[in-house]
Amino acid sequence: xxxxxxxxxxxxxxxxxxxxxxxxxxxxxxxxxxxxxxxxxxxxxxxxxxxxxxxxxxxxxxxxxxxxxxxxxxxxxxxxxxxxxxxxxxxxxxxxxxxxxxxxxxxxxxxxxxxxxxxxxxxxxxxxxxxxxxxxxxxxxxxxxxxxxxxxxxxxxxxxxxxxxxxxxxx
Amino acid sequence: xxxxxxxxxxxxxxxxxxxxxxxxxxxxxxxxxxxxxxxxxxxxxxxxxxxxxxxxxxxxxxxxxxxxxxxxxxxxxxxxxxxxxxxxxxxxxxxxxxxxxxxxxxxxxxxxxxxxxxxxxxxxxxxxxxxxxxxxxxxxxxxxxxxxxxxxxxxxxxxxxxxxxxxxxxx
DNA sequence: TCATGAATGCAACATTATAACATCGAAGAT
DNA sequence: ATCTTCGATGTTATAATGTTGCATTCATGA
Ligand SMILES: [Zn+2]
Ligand SMILES: [Zn+2]
Ligand SMILES: [Zn+2]
Ligand SMILES: [Zn+2]
Numbered sequence: 461x462x463x464x465x466x467x468x469x470x471x472x473x474x475x476x477x478x479x480x481x482x483x484x485x486x487x488x489x490x491x492x493x494x495x496x497x498x499x500x501x502x503x504x505x506x507x508x509x510x511x512x513x514x515x516x517x518x519x520x521x522x523x524x525x526x527x528x529x530x531x532x533x534x535x536x537x538x539x540x541x542x543x544x545x546x547x548x549x550x551x552x553x554x555x556x557x558x559x560x561x562x563x564x565x566x567x568x569x570x571x572x573x574x575x576x577x578x579x580x581x582x583x584x585x586x587x588x589x590x591x592x593x594x595x596x597x598x599x600x601x602x603x604x605x606x607x608x609x610x611x612x613x614x615x616x617x618x619x620x621x622x623x624x625x626x627x628x629x630x631x
Numbered sequence: 632x633x634x635x636x637x638x639x640x641x642x643x644x645x646x647x648x649x650x651x652x653x654x655x656x657x658x659x660x661x662x663x664x665x666x667x668x669x670x671x672x673x674x675x676x677x678x679x680x681x682x683x684x685x686x687x688x689x690x691x692x693x694x695x696x697x698x699x700x701x702x703x704x705x706x707x708x709x710x711x712x713x714x715x716x717x718x719x720x721x722x723x724x725x726x727x728x729x730x731x732x733x734x735x736x737x738x739x740x741x742x743x744x745x746x747x748x749x750x751x752x753x754x755x756x757x758x759x760x761x762x763x764x765x766x767x768x769x770x771x772x773x774x775x776x777x778x779x780x781x782x783x784x785x786x787x788x789x790x791x792x793x794x795x796x797x798x799x800x801x802x
Numbered sequence: 803t804c805a806t807g808a809a810t811g812c813a814a815c816a817t818t819a820t821a822a823c824a825t826c827g828a829a830g831a832t
Numbered sequence: 833a834t835c836t837t838c839g840a841t842g843t844t845a846t847a848a849t850g851t852t853g854c855a856t857t858c859a860t861g862a
Contacts, residue, residue: 520849534811599762612781615779619775707820730818809858832833
């Protein structure tokens with residue numbers, strides 16, 4: 461099997477072909493919306509693109525700033541509605557521990573978000589680990605708890621930042 | 632082995648002896664602070680008690696209201712400083728997906744928080760599951776990711792609420 | 803062309819959290 | 833006992849994040 465710029469499980473590398481990430485995200489978004497009958501309007505597409513500026517989760521008001529710089533009129537509801545839509549289509553995820561939003565790597569398949577987030581460079585990697593999901597489900601079953609939604613966010617230091625400098629750990 | 636009002640893994644029951652929970656929490660807090668040399672002042676003790684009003688995570692401004700009703704002068708920094716202290720001592724946890732705070736069941740042992748949270752009654756149960764923690768750690772190791780902090784929050788419906796009424800699932 | 807409903811613009815507001823600085827008070831040093 | 837010091841608390845203002853309600857626009861189909 462051909463290996464793309466990064467495999468499913470890799471942490472996004474510093475020098476990777478991010479244009480490919482963006483292309484793939486847009487293509488996936490178009491397909492997902494077509495299948496669900498939802499309308500991927502220009503505004504929503506624009507916001508999705510801004511989120512995909514990088515693999516680092518970005519705040520709603522940062523997105524607002526970016527939108528404004530792009531010449532759009534933009535007030536908070538503008539961005540929050542777009543975020544609601546994109547999140548509803550599974551095209552982005554909210555990172556609860558950061559109040560921020562990040563693009564989904566594989567919106568075609570339904571999944572819970574599991575994230576590794578680097579405190580230094582901000583980059584977030586999305587996992588889709590069946591073993592973690594299975595263990596959590598099993599524990600919920602043990603407790604007779606009906607699971608609706610899982611938030612799993614690991615904060616730490618990514619491979620790239622570990623190589624760069626082991627000394628200056630935080631902030 | 633004797634079974635206390637609830638075992639470590641149980642979801643807090645509707646009719647359990649909550650006074651015992653509170654007593655235990657206060658005793659644990661006193662011990663933890665004594666060992667760490669931190670000062671569990673009257674204000675901090677009061678806030679910890681208010682958090683232990685129930686097993687449902689409570690917001691900072693709700694705590695403020697409670698404090699005010701108790702006759703304390705209270706502004707946001709009052710409560711946030713107390714929350715920082717209690718959280719620093721491991722006596723409470725912040726629930727990221729709710730912007731709320733809940734008492735820790737076992738502050739004497741260091742641990743990451745893993746929570747099952749009921750959308751209906753608000754009750755949160757804290758897990759300390761080694762298998763979940765181990766799997767997450769293993770996946771981080773696979774990804775060459777240095778894990779600092781884990782946020783794991785499961786939203787769903789608790790055993791009690793499931794028994795009450797399976798129909799009205801949400802909201 | 804017109805009716806309809808979804809999407810967006812816009813103003814105000816609600817909620818959550820922090821910064822900056824003044825004051826108080828416990829605990830040890832003199 | 834008094835002083836000193838530093839952590840804890842009080843107070844005001846403000847930042848950051850998110851929502852409500854209503855007017856307007858726009859795509860879509862009758
Ligand atoms: Zn990329
Ligand atoms: Zn990094
Ligand atoms: Zn209890
Ligand atoms: Zn419940």
